[in-house]
Amino acid sequence: MSAPTADGTGRSGLPTDPADVTPEVLGRLLNTDVRSVRYERVGSGQMAGSYRLTPEYAEHTGPNPPPATLVAKLAIGELSQRQFAAGVFRNEVLFYRRLAPTLTAPIPRCHAAEISADDTEFILLLEDIAPAEQGDQIAGCAPEQARAIAVAAAGIHAPRWCDNTLFELPGLALPTHDDRVLMDSILEPMADTFRNRFALTGRAADAVDWLVAEAGPWIERPPRRFALIHGDLRIDNVLFGADGAVTIVDWQTITVGNPLRDIAFLLSTSLTTADRRAHEREIVAAYHAALIDQGVTDWSIEDCWESYVDSLIQAPMIIVFGCGAAMPTERGDRMFRTMLDRSAAAIDDLVPGALG
Structure with missing residues (x-):
């Protein structure tokens, strides 16, 4: 080395x-x-x-x-x-x-x-995209900004929709059983560290418990459709122009998987709970329309919504692993806790019985 x-x-x-x-x-x-x-x-x-x-x-x-x-x-x-x-x-x-x-x-x-x-x-x-400004994950974004990002994300997913040539590139593959075994071996210790670090209680603690119980079967289950995904699509990783234009940055977590993982992570962590509840169906529909406009023909709006709900586990998974990998900072701790609280509310709203 x-x-x-x-x-x-x-x-x-x-x-x-x-x-x-x-x-x-x-x-x-x-x-x-x-x-x-x-x-x-x-x-x-x-x-x-x-x-x-x-x-x-x-x-x-x-x-x-x-x-x-x-x-x-x-x-x-x-x-x-x-x-x-x-x-x-x-x-x-x-x-x-x-x-x-x-x-x-x-x-x-x-x-x-x-x-x-x-x-x-x-x-x-x-x-350099200046004078565009980076989003603020803690403050969250407006619904129209989240919609613009979701529509832009169709430009990640649609061009490589179910494209098997993605698997020819190093590091890009759908998770295997061995990947699940590896994840299971580290997830619970990391979740314990996360719980203790933030002294979790209530719905936030339940969301981490749900993650540990459900992540293994979820990650091993083959997606109905796959695409290249960003993997960490949230507003800290987006630059906003004065004209409303968005630019997506920070491509370190690319992988292949259910494309709705990006949309679920975006909406459940970057919108306030009230804004998500009021606007998420319309934003998912706008994203779906953008997929269709770019040539995706085998994916209904019902399929899209079902995959969105199924992908809500992406948020606590990225939060727990991301917190464990990143250097601790005051802002980082506030960010991870804010994201977990928002995503726990989304899981509680849309996955009946998940959080008890």
Whole structure:
């Protein structure tokens, strides 16, 4: 395994600190002459760091000028943390290299994507979507924003709807029995840690108990339809433009599965309970209409709603595992607890008897 060197880069030569995105490194990645570069932290990512870069270029004479600003995403932190997160780093680089060009969802343009042989060091150079602003998971979003994201998500799912060639890519597969056994071996200890960390009681505690009891059979059951899914589709991972446009970011958790997992996670964690109850059926219908508009022909609105309800377990699963994987922060703890309370209400509303 590679380790950081004294200058902040890994042995692969990729930066593990934003200060080491030097003019030379940036110039190589962009294939142009960079004289200087400034950076500032953006976003609230807990698995990697994102930084807005403002380069100064040498005189450019070609037809396509380099970007005035861009966002660099890279692996940061101690080697042990980066080793733990190596799989999600690999996923995101794979996404931008191989999958993003095949989708119709609003995704930042990728200018460069490199990763080390052991997947512990990577850098992405992405289109800067400023002045669009990141959503706030704790505050939640308006129903019209959730609707715009759900419709945009059809551009993730529809282009690769039941596409068996997805399984030819590394790391993309439907869960197997062995995957279930592995998950079962770690889920209950992680759930115990989560319960104790947040001193859970009532409906929130019941939702974690339900997750532990039901996640194994759920994850092993083959979906009626599958697609590429984002896996962590929530408003912290969306940029909102002043004109209402949305851009979906943070593609570290891509997988193949029931596409309604994305929609269930989005609505049950990013809307207030009152807004979800008032608008979720209309939003699911708008998402379904967008699928049909993009060529999906074998999926009724009844199928869509049934899969939405069946996918509500995605939220507590991602919350428990995500909390265990992320570095503890005050905001992170507030976020995970807020998301669990909202998702527990959705489960209680739509899955009769699940929470006692």
